[in-house]
Amino acid sequence: MSASQTPEYQAQQWWKTDIIDMRPGEIRYRGYPIEELIGNVGFADMVWLMTRGELPTRPQAALLETALMSAVDHGPQAPSIAIARMAMTCGGSLNNAMASAVNVLDDVHGGAGEQAVELYQSILEYQIGGHPLEIAVEEGIATWQRERTRIIPGFGHRFHPVDPRGPRLLQLVEEAAERGEVDGNFVAIAREVERQLIAMKGKPIPLNIDGATAVIYAELGFPAPLARGLFCLSRSVGILAHAWEQQCQGGRNKGPMPKGWLWPYGGPAPRPVPGRDRP
Known part of the structure; x- marks a missing residue:
């Protein structure tokens, strides 16, 4: 029996990973010993290391942390x-509440960041193909609306005429681009998308938090699916805080509407149950 056919080898290969190496008295993440990481790198650095395989530069970690904290x-x-x-x-319990909440961060509530990265990347492909920015954005928007949905992800907000997080995040990305820390391609794309949407709609369609953090994730080279995962990671902080606050406040069986508020009923008028012998 060859070594690769032994039960021991097959068991070892069952969960093969490049992320963590662990044995009695030793823990290494991507090759780095945990005792050297502790106290020397921050949480955003670890997010980068775990998902990307290497430690980020300080500017990269700073931008990633900015995106994570803003949402x-x-x-x-x-x-x-x-x-x-x-x-x-x-x-x-807290873990039950957090799991329940994260489970609804899906395509509509939580997925716009991933979708915005996809949109930005498709527009960049048009640019790489030789289209100037304005035409590339026109093509990107048209293709998205034709093949995906009329809604352009990352723009517009139900509550905020201008999402206060968006302008500040773009400002930080542009400053990073001026220092040569990122290319700045995606922040330029986002601004042009916003400009064209305003021209198309005839009213403000501001960049929102999903579109702004998508700029950062795209500038930092994160694949689009990871943008959703990073949003879930970020929003978990607020989820935890609210769950804990609710536990401290107390309350039992609080539903989506206050006590005494009833939903509109549009079904049949009150009527008797027919007799059993009714044909």
Whole structure:
């Protein structure tokens, strides 16, 4: 029996990973010993190391941290936060509330960042193909609306005429581009998308938090699917905070509407149950 056919070898290969090497008394992430990482790198550095395989530069880590901290919360009106708080009033634990909330961060609520990165990357491909920025954005928007949805991800907001997070994040990316820390391609794309959407709609369609953090993730080279994962990681901070606050406040069986508020009913008018012998 060859070494690759032994049960021991097959068991060792069951979960093959390049992420962590662990044995009694030793833990290494991507080759780095944990005792040297502790105290020398921050949480954003570790997120980068775990997902990308290498430690980031200080400017890269700073931009990543900026994106992560900017999207931690948007209040109980956000379905994920409301679900976390409701779960706590049902007797759930913090981990139950967090899992319940993260599970709804999907295509509509939580997926716009990933979609915005995809849009930006498709526009960059048009530029690489020889189109100037304005034409590349026109093509990107048209293709997206034809093949995906009329909604352009990362732009517009239900509550904010101007999302206060967007301009500040773009400013930081542009400053990083001036220092040569990122290329600046995606921040230019986002600004042109915003300009064209305003021209198309005849009203402000501001860049929102999803579109702004997508600029950062794209500038830093994160694949689009990781943008959603990073948003889930970021929003988990707010989810945890609200779940803990609700546990401290107490309350039992709080649903989506206050006590005494009832939903509109549009079904049949009151009517008797027919007799059993009715044909």
